[in-house]
Amino acid sequence: MNIFDMQYENSIKNKAPLAEKMRPLNLNDFVGQEHIVGKGKILNRAIEADKLSSAIFYGPPGTGKTTLAKIIAENTNNNFTTLNAVTGGIKDIKERIKFAVDELSFYNKRTILFIDEIHRFNKAQQDALLPYVENGTIILIGATTENPYFEVNSALISRSLVFEFKKISNIDIKNVMKRAIEDKEKGYGNKNIEVTEDALNLIVNNSNGDIRKALSALELGIETTKEVNGKVKIDLSIAEECIQRKKVEYDKNGDSHYDTISAFIKSMRGSDPDAAVFWLAKMIKGGEDPKFIARRIIICASEDVGNADPRALEVAVNAFKAIEIIGFPEGRIILAQAVIYISCAPKSNASYIAINKALEAVERSSLEVPDHLRDKSYKNAAKLNKATNYMYPHDYDKFYVKQQYLPETMKGVNFYEPKDSGYESRIKKFMEYLNQVP
Incomplete structure (x- = not known):
């Protein structure tokens, strides 16, 4: 690397946002997602053993999907290349695949391809990856904020491990912010910074589980607040200015x-x-x-x-x-x-249960209508002995007469069982009365 490349890298590093500077480089510093990268968990073991298979990382923004991919890049002997599905197309995919094929053919070295926002790829673009994921030419790591079972081809899903990233806890976010304030190499440890507890809590509570959002608000506060007597103090009023109105996280398709x-x-x-x-x-x-x-x-x-x-x-x-x-x-x-x-309102799901039980019964029972319930209005019904012996309830005391309404094979079956709740308790008592009628 020549001196100009080094100067460029140092310049980029110094100008990078705080969230990028504080991005961990190893699993020991990685925050959250203990359920998938904690000691003994499958992803942790796969990274440490450099035996990673294709995987889909999905979860809300700022939960560590890209960070974990970069940790993998730092801790693997495979090639590592990236692609953003927003800006990349079939041409870019083919270039990455050609690189992976050449590396495997000439150097026996596999390539990890990290695709951010993989859900943005259409079916054809996702299909282009499939043969190379299947034969092991590339190890795919796809990151998405959407449920992959809806947005990623089932063929890719079936060949990948799917890991759900959860929102980072407020405690973890607060600890990362404190680390950023104290870190002399990547954070603000070389400055005299004081952030009140109220200000910290406000930023944390409005980050909605997104570390990047919290660090961005902290950075904005520190970089835009003037020193007073050699100290930058971030209080509640400054924190309020640094956080934007909380966005309602509600994707109608997600x-x-x-x-x-x-x-x-x-x-x-x-x-x-x-x-x-x-x-x-x-x-x-x-x-x-x-x-x-x-x-x-x-x-x-x-x-x-x-x-x-x-x-x-x-x-x-x-x-x-x-x-x-x-x-x-x-x-x-x-x-x-x-x-x-x-x-x-009082609750009862008796109607819901009744229709479901009846639907199941229809699948396995006789559907033949009993003779006395059949229609006698059409021509020749009498000759065919239809609708005989039907008892008209309004002709009887209390407008009720006991007779079989279900098919004969289902005699005595109950679908509707009224509950002792609200008005249905009155229905229950009435049904109990009818059952006592001889």
Whole structure:
């Protein structure tokens, strides 16, 4: 390396963002993801033994996917090359593959290809990698913020280990920030920096599990604050200026979408109106289609409330119709009213259970309609002995008469078992009364 190359590298290193400077170079300094890189875990063992197979890293931004790939690059005897799926295309893929083939042919050396944001590659681009992943010419490490089972070709998934990266804990983020303040080589250890505990906590709490975001806010505060008596002090007011308004993480096609919907429904089912309204607010802030939300409320009203409060379905359906008429922003009030009603209503999933049991029974049982229940209105029904011996309930006391309505082979089978909840408890008592009628 000549003197100009060295000067360039040093210049880049000095000008690099704090998050880049603080990026760990080995597993000992790597923060978080203990479930996959902790001592004895498969990825840790594979890196240390230099026996890594193709892998997909997926998880939120700032959780260490690229960092871990760079650690692998520093601790492997294989070639290491990178590609960004946002800017790269088929031509770039072919260049990397040619390099890998040549290295394997001439030097018996394999190549690790790290592709950032691999979900941005289309099917053809992903397919171009497949033969070389399959025969071992390249070891693929793909990084994505999206669920790979939705965004990455199943053929690549089946040939790779999939590792989910989780948001970094607030404690770990705080420790990294303190390390950046004290580190004399890569951080601000050579300066007199004081960051108050309140300021640290505010930045951590607004980082949303993203180390890069926290370090960027810390760097902004330090670099833009003037020294007073030889000290740079970051207090709460400065920290507030350095953090941007918290972005609602809600990709309508990603994991956050499905996770939030799940939390929303489970909160209504669990009779927690506060949590249900909170998840509703997240969806509204995230730009979710209000009709989609309203449809989920309707399903919950029937599946989880059912006949414990029949009005719940009425409220939910009316909310959907009102949203069509009113729209947003006023529609948020309508959705909130319906969500709170469903959350606070007595619960029963007896209807949900009944139809599922009946559907299963249809698969394995006789579907023949008993003679006395058959239609006698069509021509020649009487000649064919159809609909005989049917007892008309309105002709009997209490408008009820006991007779077989299910196929004969299913006599005595119960699908609907009303629960002792809300209005359904009255239904239960009525059904118990009918069962006692001779």
